[in-house]
Amino acid sequence: xxxxxxxxxxxxxxxxxxxxxxxxxxxxxxxxxxxxxxxxxxxxxxxxxxxxxxxxxxxxxxxxxxxxxxxxxxxxxxxxxxxxxxxxxxxxxxxxxxxxxxxxxxxxxxxxxxxxxxxxxxxxxxxxxxxxxxxxxxxxxxxxxxxxxxxxxxxxxxxxxxxxxxxxxxxxxxxxxxxxxxxxxxxxxxxxxxxxxxxxxxxxxxxxxxxxxxxxxxxxxxxxxxxxxxxxxxxxxxxxxxxxxxxxxxxxxxxxxxxxxxxxxxxxxxxxxxxxxxxxxxxxxxxxxxxxxxxxxxxxxxxxxxxxxxxxxxxxxxxxxxxxxxxxxxxxxxxxxxxxxxxxxxxxxxxxxxxxxxxxxxxxxxxxxxxxxxxxxxxxxxxxxxxxxxxxxxxxxxxxx
Amino acid sequence: xxxxxxxxxxxxxxxxxxxxxxxxxxxxxxxxxxxxxxxxxxxxxxxxxxxxxxxxxxxxxxxxxxxxxxxxxxxxxxxxxxxxxxxxxxxxxxxxxxxxxxxxxxxxxxxxxxxxxxxxxxxxxxxxxxxxxxxxxxxxxxxxxxxxxxxxxxxxxxxxxxxxxxxxxxxxxxxxxxxxxxxxxxxxxxxxxxxxxxxxxxxxxxxxxxxxxxxxxxxxxxxxxxxxxxxxxxxxxxxxxxxxxxxxxxxxxxxxxxxxxxxxxxxxxxxxxxxxxxxxxxxxxxxxxxxxxxxxxxxxxxxxxxxxxxxxxxxxxxxxxxxxxxxxxxxxxxxxxxxxxxxxxxxxxxxxxxxxxxxxxxxxxxxxxxxxxxxxxxxxxxxxxxxxxxxxxxxxxxxxx
Numbered sequence: 001x002x003x004x005x006x007x008x009x010x011x012x013x014x015x016x017x018x019x020x021x022x023x024x025x026x027x028x029x030x031x032x033x034x035x036x037x038x039x040x041x042x043x044x045x046x047x048x049x050x051x052x053x054x055x056x057x058x059x060x061x062x063x064x065x066x067x068x069x070x071x072x073x074x075x076x077x078x079x080x081x082x083x084x085x086x087x088x089x090x091x092x093x094x095x096x097x098x099x100x101x102x103x104x105x106x107x108x109x110x111x112x113x114x115x116x117x118x119x120x121x122x123x124x125x126x127x128x129x130x131x132x133x134x135x136x137x138x139x140x141x142x143x144x145x146x147x148x149x150x151x152x153x154x155x156x157x158x159x160x161x162x163x164x165x166x167x168x169x170x171x172x173x174x175x176x177x178x179x180x181x182x183x184x185x186x187x188x189x190x191x192x193x194x195x196x197x198x199x200x201x202x203x204x205x206x207x208x209x210x211x212x213x214x215x216x217x218x219x220x221x222x223x224x225x226x227x228x229x230x231x232x233x234x235x236x237x238x239x240x241x242x243x244x245x246x247x248x249x250x251x252x253x254x255x256x257x258x259x260x261x262x263x264x265x266x267x268x269x270x271x272x273x274x275x276x277x278x279x280x281x282x283x284x285x286x287x288x289x290x291x292x293x294x295x296x297x298x299x300x301x302x303x304x305x306x307x308x309x310x311x312x313x314x315x316x317x318x319x320x321x322x323x324x325x326x327x328x329x330x331x332x333x334x335x336x337x338x339x340x341x342x343x344x345x346x347x348x349x350x351x352x353x354x355x356x357x358x359x360x361x362x363x364x365x366x367x368x369x370x371x372x373x374x375x376x377x378x379x380x381x382x383x384x385x386x387x388x389x390x391x392x393x394x395x396x397x398x399x400x401x
Numbered sequence: 402x403x404x405x406x407x408x409x410x411x412x413x414x415x416x417x418x419x420x421x422x423x424x425x426x427x428x429x430x431x432x433x434x435x436x437x438x439x440x441x442x443x444x445x446x447x448x449x450x451x452x453x454x455x456x457x458x459x460x461x462x463x464x465x466x467x468x469x470x471x472x473x474x475x476x477x478x479x480x481x482x483x484x485x486x487x488x489x490x491x492x493x494x495x496x497x498x499x500x501x502x503x504x505x506x507x508x509x510x511x512x513x514x515x516x517x518x519x520x521x522x523x524x525x526x527x528x529x530x531x532x533x534x535x536x537x538x539x540x541x542x543x544x545x546x547x548x549x550x551x552x553x554x555x556x557x558x559x560x561x562x563x564x565x566x567x568x569x570x571x572x573x574x575x576x577x578x579x580x581x582x583x584x585x586x587x588x589x590x591x592x593x594x595x596x597x598x599x600x601x602x603x604x605x606x607x608x609x610x611x612x613x614x615x616x617x618x619x620x621x622x623x624x625x626x627x628x629x630x631x632x633x634x635x636x637x638x639x640x641x642x643x644x645x646x647x648x649x650x651x652x653x654x655x656x657x658x659x660x661x662x663x664x665x666x667x668x669x670x671x672x673x674x675x676x677x678x679x680x681x682x683x684x685x686x687x688x689x690x691x692x693x694x695x696x697x698x699x700x701x702x703x704x705x706x707x708x709x710x711x712x713x714x715x716x717x718x719x720x721x722x723x724x725x726x727x728x729x730x731x732x733x734x735x736x737x738x739x740x741x742x743x744x745x746x747x748x749x750x751x752x753x754x755x756x757x758x759x760x761x762x763x764x765x766x767x768x769x770x771x772x773x774x775x776x777x778x779x780x781x782x783x784x785x786x787x788x789x790x791x792x793x794x795x796x797x798x799x800x801x802x
Contacts, residue, residue: 125722315798321526328448397716
């Protein structure tokens, strides 16, 4: 149960031959309504892939009837032909959902246009997917659509992921009506600020308008996916799409929806972190005592991007000096002579000098917590990253262009 | 011939036991005048080491009679005791140069105070050097001072460097009088923006005032050391010190001095790049067609910091998509759909899409050139970096805190 956990959604995942391995590579998620409200956030990279160029415009309708996703090729930097393929894919999905017998559910007879279809791609950059294979895959996925198809869809969007990522949360609105939020995600590298090589589809059967969805989605991603910074590299294809069917009849407020959406996004983000390419450790960097939340995020992110610190964690070396050296590169408010740093709860640095013996810190477990106290205010933030390992270098030097 | 290539300088390098290997670890460079004009630039890291805290204040006199450098411990994040040791070191050097028989040259009889002595340290962070060993080393270095001591000094400042770095250039002023600029450098990791774990001492026998030295030094470092970005990590101890003895009698203009100073700094910077920890490739990232020099530097630096691109170069994979993905994270002026990228002169990306076949690019040689045309103006800039290798991860996970 995942994107099909909420009422009103069908999904499928099929193998279309885009991946040389023959693994599933085309996924389709359809919202059967009655509502088709939707919202999305995209990579902030200015050099964006064709599917993002399309979907970012199409989502401005505040509506999406379906999302079609492929792994294998990212359709990024593939020029005009690549954009045409993205559009043709959306057009085909619209056609299939509009055609006689092509759909089911309350809106099966409606006409669905390309503009109602979001498109996501992931995989190799500069590679144009085979048009015939992709379109045949879309037809096959449509034929397999099912209310139990969530898991198949989650599997079909994987690239270097070793496991599919799914999450579900249940909520109730003020009137006590239950609603469900369910999601799937892929991404195992280039997890970076303001999104990653990460595709996320979240569905809900709550009955809320697009503005509410958008507000709740931005609130949730700001403290989850936006704070995942695996290797500092920002992808060209990142998309987080939220679709609401309204099928539950529940009408949660922004707060109520955002709470459960954040739960699902947080869960998916930590699953992405745990499956990041070649990582040995999941590192949680918590900054406290910050003058502002922005300061806390800036400081945490600077540590998350220190190759030296990340290599030290790989080597199980409690090298707090490299934490301070990163903090010092930021413009946050703090006194450079009065910083405290804890590794796994041991305050190895006090007042910017040695504290408890670093030898008392064990970095054997995968989970590592870095706590930095700026002693400059009440704000806090956490950024998640991974260590820098031989396997990371191997995967990213071997993964072909 | 290095820091002692210019007239008026003596130097020495000795083993004081700060390094567990027994290798030389204390260096002393003395300016015998007649002038003692000096200028320096320091790391922009806000969490700075004790020697930087001292030297940045002391250089405000515009004068330096000597610089004492140690490797082994960086005296960084070592608290009040660390600062006291830095000051005691400067004080001892002043005393030795003031004492009867302690000096030679035209100013041997002058009183030299701690304020006239610059101090640099490099090595492990959080480690306080042994006071007795360090001060004994300073005495030993003073006893060995010689006009041929440049090479010994260059060797004594090495940490993970595999070779000493030295460079000399010769110039003439408008009146045809010759002057010499000579330098030494150390640093093999944490080579980063606005300086690196890098100590550089440059001497000249030109007769120029401190303001001229400062202007020429900033002009030279801005286009050399500031554009070296090996691993994106910014050190806590970086110092580039320039001392002028005036012994040649030549009085070059800022332009004349800056020209030769830039030659020496450029040469030393490329020597640092070539010896960077664990690197297999030296990567030169040239941005052209930029609307401003700042844009060019921002774009080049973003590519220099892409772990994904740097791992691809290690794997000899001409992955131009990762170049575009980095360019897209900047705020420079360009059209995301109209970028060209060449790898080793082959234009593999044209108009943000595939150009010449990437298979025609060979990345077998250590030297790799990335050229990015922003097609938005006349400005250019080059940033140098290294690839991301297994050896980098190994050295930086094994190098103890």
